[in-house]
Amino acid sequence: xxxxxxxxxxxxxxxxxxxxxxxxxxxxxxxxxxxxxxxxxxxxxxxxxxxxxxxxxxxxxxxxxxxxxxxxxxxxxxxxxxxxxxxxxxxxxxxxxxxxxxxxxxxxxxxxxxxxxxxxxxxxxxxxxxxxxxxxxxxxxxxxxxxxxxxxxxxxxxxxxxxxxxxxxxx
Amino acid sequence: xxxxxxxxxxxxxxxxxxxxxxxxxxxxxxxxxxxxxxxxxxxxxxxxxxxxxxxxxxxxxxxxxxxxxxxxxxxxxxxxxxxxxxxxxxxxxxxxxxxxxxxxxxxxxxxxxxxxxxxxxxxxxxxxxxxxxxxxxxxxxxxxxxxxxxxxxxxxxxxxxxxxxxxxxxxxxxxxxxxxxxxxxxxxxxxxxxxxxxxxxxxxxxxxxxxxxxxxxxxxxxxxxxxxxxxxxxxxxxxxxxxxxxx
Numbered sequence: 001x002x003x004x005x006x007x008x009x010x011x012x013x014x015x016x017x018x019x020x021x022x023x024x025x026x027x028x029x030x031x032x033x034x035x036x037x038x039x040x041x042x043x044x045x046x047x048x049x050x051x052x053x054x055x056x057x058x059x060x061x062x063x064x065x066x067x068x069x070x071x072x073x074x075x076x077x078x079x080x081x082x083x084x085x086x087x088x089x090x091x092x093x094x095x096x097x098x099x100x101x102x103x104x105x106x107x108x109x110x111x112x113x114x115x116x117x118x119x120x121x122x123x124x125x126x127x128x129x130x131x132x133x134x135x136x137x138x139x140x141x142x143x144x145x146x147x148x149x150x151x152x153x154x155x156x157x158x159x160x161x162x163x164x165x166x167x168x169x170x171x
Numbered sequence: 172x173x174x175x176x177x178x179x180x181x182x183x184x185x186x187x188x189x190x191x192x193x194x195x196x197x198x199x200x201x202x203x204x205x206x207x208x209x210x211x212x213x214x215x216x217x218x219x220x221x222x223x224x225x226x227x228x229x230x231x232x233x234x235x236x237x238x239x240x241x242x243x244x245x246x247x248x249x250x251x252x253x254x255x256x257x258x259x260x261x262x263x264x265x266x267x268x269x270x271x272x273x274x275x276x277x278x279x280x281x282x283x284x285x286x287x288x289x290x291x292x293x294x295x296x297x298x299x300x301x302x303x304x305x306x307x308x309x310x311x312x313x314x315x316x317x318x319x320x321x322x323x324x325x326x327x328x329x330x331x332x333x334x335x336x337x338x339x340x341x342x343x344x345x346x347x348x349x350x351x352x353x354x355x356x357x358x359x360x361x362x363x364x365x366x367x368x369x370x371x372x373x374x375x376x377x378x379x380x381x382x383x384x385x386x387x388x389x390x391x392x393x394x395x396x397x398x399x400x401x402x403x404x405x406x407x408x409x410x411x412x413x414x415x416x417x418x
Contacts (some may be wrong), residue, residue: 011196011231018231021337028375098368099415122416123335134416137366149335153415156334159378 010038012067016147025148029155039063041071042081043151047093047158053166057093059154062114065125067142072114072125073150075102085116090169092117093154097163099123099138100153104168106130123153181234184241196231202242212244218279225266256308260289260316270309275302277316290317327389327398327405330374331357335413346390346398346405350381353389357409366413373397374408381409 013035016022026033032044041061049055058078061071075092076083083091085105095102099121106118108130118126122134123145134140157163180191185206192205199214215223216232223243226232234240255266260281267280274289283289290297291306292315300306300316308314319328319341326343333339340360344353350371358365371385372378379397389407392398398407 007194011194014196014198014231017229019337021332021339024339025332025334025337025375030376097417099417101418120417127416132416137368138414138416144336146336148337149415152334152337153417156412159376 006039006064009063009066012142013039013041013063013147019146019148022146022148025152031151031155036081041147042076044078045151045155045158048161048164050164050166057091057158059151061147061150062125063147066147069128070123070125070140070145071147071150073119073121073123073154074114074117075119083117088169090167092168093158094165094168095119095154095157095163096165097157097160100157100163102168119154121150121153123150182239183234184239186242186244189239192234195235196233198231199226199228199242203244206244208244211247213247213250215243215245217241217243222267222269222272222276222280224280258308258314258316261318264313267308271305271307273302274300274304274306277306278302281316283318287318288320290319291315292317327407329353329357329407329409331361331409331411332374333361333363333411333413335415344389344407346393347388349386349388350392351385353407353409354381354385354411357411361411363411363413368414370412370414372410372412374410378410 017033017035029045034042036042039062041063043059043061045057045059047055047057056078058076059073060076060081060083061073063071065071074083077088077091089104092102092104101120103118103120105116108115112126112129114126118130120127120130120132122132122138122140180193181195182189182191185202188206190205194201200210202214203210203212214226216226217223232240255268256270258265258267258277260277260283263281265280267276277283277289278285289300291300297317306314320343326345328341329344330339330341338361340357342356342360344356354371371381373381384392389398392407393405398405
């Protein structure tokens, strides 16, 4: 990350926020998107309704790697906008989709600034620092993909009954 | 997409003064900062034929076009005295300073390419307008236009979205068409190739997998409640998910 990359990263977020197609998708899903900093987004979204399980989640996207690499995406505590692995596991959705799996405590080596939570998708930065190798169709491509692609990858898993298994820390 | 070579500079004009920037996209807020203007001023993008379009403060303008983008700013108090005529294209309202414009002007204002069909909506009907047609904006109400081809009675208005980039296209299919034919036409309209691992769903937010339904017709899906009725129109939303890497 260098200072010179930030204008590109900010413009990449600007493009997503201004894109009419993504605005329509966000409205359909009911995403509530906040931008607390120039390179950070907080996105409130919902998963399937499961008996006894709250289905509201919040994602935090850190976009300083964009556009050459995707944003880091993590589930966070909606009250703090942060994720403390010792107390916030209940805010992490248990996802097992082939293209979006969540890990509560992933063994990043070397340590990763946004670890230990890993939302493992090739639309998220953590994938590329955790010994995963995408094929050409899956690899992040800033000419085709957007910040919305990252949110969408999580959203798709959250509404798929085969892959959404509730929360890590109970209800 | 907002990428540019670091050494590329873009030229733009604000209130007649020329500026250069390395940013390929700028918002009015940034433009006013660049020109040291009061943030209360309202920014307009100048368009061909003397047209202009008011920009929201967080609206992004791409400077990577063929022309040098020109902007003018006005004090909000001045705007009260300027007569603007409003028109709506799909869901967006635009303003024109000219009381009469052509459909070609509307394409410029709404940033539509020449291949996009344009229809004028009136009294529940829709009629195609040619690019040379003169349109009077002084009539009561906001003149409304649509880029959606009117649906033939009995046909289904299909909206297909490639979910990894949100690109969406619309087209019509007869109720007798199979889901497979709808999917094939969806890929064709999106200009996307089928890839191993692609998944097919009905639209958001209640997605139903279409994998086992490819041999059914849209009429069959209507019985299952997957083709909807909106007013007098049958609609069907198709999501194509390209598989990312993960696990």
